[in-house]
Amino acid sequence: MRHRAIGWSSRSRSGRTNRSRRRSSSSPSERSMWEATRRRSTSRRRGRSLRTRFRLQDGHVRVARCRIVEVGSFNRRGVSMADGARILVVDDHKDNIFILEQLLTRNDYRVAVARDGVEALERATETAPDLILLDINMPRMDGLEVCRRLKSEESLSNASIILVSARAKEGDRVEGLDAGADDYISKPFSPKELLARVRAQLRLKGQQDQLRVSNQSLKEVSIRDALTGLFNRGYLDARLEEEVARLERVHAPLAVAMVDIDHFKRVNDTRGHLCGDEVLRSVATSVVSSVRRCDVVARFGGEEFCVILPDADSHGARRVAERLRARIESETMSFAGESFHVTVSVGIAQFGEQAQSPADLIALADEALYEAKSSGRNRVLVASGSAPVEGLVPAEEESGPVSSDSGNVAPG
Template sequence: MNDGKSKILIVDDISANVDVLRAILERKGYQICMAPSGEIALKILPEIEPDLVLLGVTMPEMDGFEVCQKMKENPDLADIPVIFVTGKVATEDIVRGFNVGGSDYVSKPFQYEEILARVSSQIKIRELIQEKEALIKELDSLSRIDPLTKLSNRRDVKEILSYEQSRFERYGKGLTIGLGDIDFFKKINDQYGHDAGDYVLKEVAVILKKNIRKVDSVARWGGEEFLVVLPDTTLNGAAKVIEKIRSSIESFNFEFNQEKIKVTMSFGVACHANECNQMESIIKLADDLLYKAKEQGRNRVITM
């Protein structure tokens, strides 16, 4: 069964072949587009985005093998299945078709049921591949998100840091990070319960996101720790951003089950000083500064 939405491009210079194929496929509800040559097909393919190409082999100027090869060399067209339409049934021709990226072939004279079966099969295979790719992308995305706070997780932000490290080495612009920790978080869990602790983590995540730019990143680094990545930002500029976050958290009305919870955060802020700095050492420095903020009474920002 066809859902009536699958689009097929028929490429052949012989109008009789096109008419027969079109009649067979339109009867089953397929949308049909046509091109009388390989050159025209390659021009219109990106625009029409068909689900399948029925491609004549013997055509003047550019034969079907060359058209198929050019399609497979183009990343935007490579996943479109190609069924060759040919009167050539010699083994070497069939093998050549597969070698240039063809998915199947139909031979003349056309057999109604065979054409429908081969077309339906290739479209279903493509749909399955697309569903698999979408699932892989979704699973990859989920594996990068902290399920509680919906922020990037440690894995994701490490890749972001690696990218920003490369940008810094290339352009030399400022790159600063802030590592923050919720003060006395264990006491919050002990006094109000773990559900209250989860509530605090989620609200802190919202405040963090509200106070950074689109080019910045924030992640749950682990437990009650959060990492803020501020590209193209000086140490002084980053300190102002982090201080604004700290102040916003201190003044926010955290209330869970009608109980008010006092929440503050401490931060350490470090920047990329030169090309010799590796990201691990910057994170370690921010962590050391965070420890100093804790030693000095918490609820403060310490910079390098």
């Protein structure tokens, strides 16, 4: 069982309390160079105290005293098991770490500690803290460099950082804030003020996290088809532009497949639009399950879908299209107690002489789709002029079950 400090005072060598005079007794630079020797009570009884003696650079001695009470247990990695926010305390002085650790755990924060800049980066990666209390003057890597590196890492940049340092000049504060810190507090600090700043930063981070989630949700909604969960037409157009630009740089093939449900109007007319919606969702799932992980599936409009097949020529794209056509044909659909089957027709086009823009590629694939439907439906046709490229790995060899993170179907 660990212990918690619930307040401290300072005594000089003569034994007189210097709570009100401590701040003026030595400069911040002197306090930053304390040579500390800690004498800690090992009793677990309430009311016992911890005494820490600090010898300043000028030779004067200060004694910090704090009352000890029991707190919750810590795990083996030194992280408090409290239910509060995760806070990483970084300081090269064990006494500073101890005081901050006890102050924070008393307020139900989960605390991890690091004793230099390099260890701070390691612990931040391990624990993903919500807030970091960071000293500046440390061995191996100072706090400013740690701050810059944390803010440059996407996975860690969202953590709030409060610099806690004996360097109290205006230039030091400006330098710290410019390095990416969210707040700056000078040593010695008031425990109440420190906790207030911690709460303020955590409130701000909570609001930023909520805003980030909301923005991500709005972005997801803006690129998804509400009925099927597939990407929508707007995303398809933008992604196709990106793929065309990419293949022009790397000289790779690109194919597009247009998929249309045969006799879909008959389904709506005879079984109702609710059944039609269920057919659209089922076909969308089958298409996603049949394509490669790198392929992009979108709802083009109505009962029509479009598949972007990067690094695939018309020959490889046809293999993928035949697989999804056969899968949909073999599946039994049911609605309102009745079972039935649907089929699809597919038109394929490859980027090349006859299709040198995204619009041309879609138009050429649509022409092939029209020919497939006119020649009997439930078949795959490749647009004339879409010749396969020599040396391409067949798409079938790259296929496999689509993982949940493929992006084609919206989560949930």
